[in-house]
Amino acid sequence: MNSTIQRTISPSSYRQIYWSTVAESGLITQQVSLVILFIILFIHLDHDNLQPRTILIVNALIGISGLFLYRRHINLKLLQENIKTLLIFLLFGSMVSPVLFTLTKTISTDTIYAMSTLMMLTHLVFYDYGAETEMVQKALSFSIALFSSVCLASRLSTSFHTFCLVTSAVLVFALWP
Numbered sequence: 001m002n003s004t005i006q007r008t009i010s011p012s013s014y015r016q017i018y019w020s021t022v023a024e025s026g027l028i029t030q031q032v033s034l035v036i037l038f039i040i041l042f043i044h045l046d047h048d049n050l051q052p053r054t055i056l057i058v059n060a061l062i063g064i065s066g067l068f069l070y071r072r073h074i075n076l077k078l079l080q081e082n083i084k085t086l087l088i089f090l091l092f093g094s095m096v097s098p099v100l101f102t103l104t105k106t107i108s109t110d111t112i113y114a115m116s117t118l119m120m121l122t123h124l125v126f127y128d129y130g131a132e133t134e135m136v137q138k139a140l141s142f143s144i145a146l147f148s149s150v151c152l153a154s155r156l157s158t159s160f161h162t163f164c165l166v167t168s169a170v171l172v173f174a175l176w177p
Contacts, residue, residue, distance in 0.1 A: 024129065024130065027129045027130060028129060031124060031127050031129070032124060034172050034173070034176060035120050035123070035124060035145075037172065038149070038168065038169065038172050038173075039120070041055070041165070041168055042152045042153075042156075042165060045156055045161050045164065045165055046155065046156060046157075048157070052158075052160050052161050052163070052164035055164045055165075055167075055168060056164055056167065059164075059167055059168055059171050062171060063086075063171060063175070066175065066177075067079075067082075089170070090167075093163055093166060093167060094163055097159040097160070097162045097163035097166070098159040100150055100153060100154055100159070100162050100166065101153070101154060101156070101158070101159040101161075101162040102154070103150065103151075103154045104151055104154040104155070105154070109155060112151050112152070112154070112155055113152075115148075115151060116148040116151050116152050119144050119145070119147055119148035119151070120144075120145065120148050122144050123141050123142075123144045123145040123148065123173070126140050126141040126144065127141045128141065142173055142174055145169065145173040146166075146169055146170070146173065146174075149165060149166055149168075149169030149173070150166060150169075152165065153165040153166050153169075
């Protein structure tokens with residue numbers, strides 16, 4: 001049976017299938033890596049190994065770099081709208097951070113970690129990897145990742161730490177290509 005399949009598929013088709021599989025697995029690997037990167041960022045913020053100000057600077061540099069890389073696809077009006085949206089997000093994010101910081105104080109840390117783990121895994125399941133299926137929901141995947149991020153951020157030591165982690169979550173889960 002295996003030899004029958006091998007005879008019906010040409011070597012060029014094997015190469016095409018192989019490279020298609022490599023490209024698609026790269027998308028999965030990238031998203032898993034971003035989730036792991038985010039968790040590492042949370043751990044370092046939680047243990048005060050990273051300063052929140054440093055994270056904001058790195059986020060700004062990554063955002064500016066992304067804007068520079070996609071400058072051909074962005075006209076002036078869209079750039080103005082994006083800057084306006086960014087300023088609104090930063091303003092409201094900084095205003096809401098104290099609330100987010102105390103949001104889950106009555107819930108045990110173990111429960112938050114378990115729930116965040118489950119939510120990040122669910123985010124990976126529903127993420128749009130380019131497959132055309134009914135199961136993929138971009139908004140659901142992003143909402144789940146942001147919910148998990150807010151839960152984790154509420155465990156940090158200050159509201160500024162919380163703001164920095166939520167800002168990083170938006171950068172990683174919404175703006176990353």
